[in-house]
Amino acid sequence: MMAAVFATLTLALILGWLGRDRGALAAIAACLALAVWLFLWEIYSPEYGFRMPWISTEAPATQPHPPKTART
Numbered sequence: 433m434m435a436a437v438f439a440t441l442t443l444a445l446i447l448g449w450l451g452r453d454r455g456a457l458a459a460i461a462a463c464l465a466l467a468v469w470l471f472l473w474e475i476y477s478p479e480y481g482f483r484m485p486w487i488s489t490e491a492p493a494t495q496p497h498p499p500k501t502a503r504t
Contacts, residue, residue, distance in 0.1 A: 433473075437466045 444459035 433466070433470050437463055437470060440466060 440459050440463040444456045444463060447453075447459055448456035
């Protein structure tokens with residue numbers, strides 16, 4: 433799937449080089465949409481889902497807090 437993202441980006445660069453501005457913008461939009469879709473698929477995938485080290489989805493296992501007392 434990442435190859436499709438790079439292919440649309442390459443297409444946008446080629447179209448921009450050839451002077452086809454509208455086609456290049458459409459290819460950039462498609463590249464962005466594919467990249468976002470790929471990112472979300474990898475995040476919410478049942479195989480990989482939320483296994484990135486910087487994303488923590490589990491509640492920390494801590495000791496319960498002692499009851500708060502009223503200050504006088």
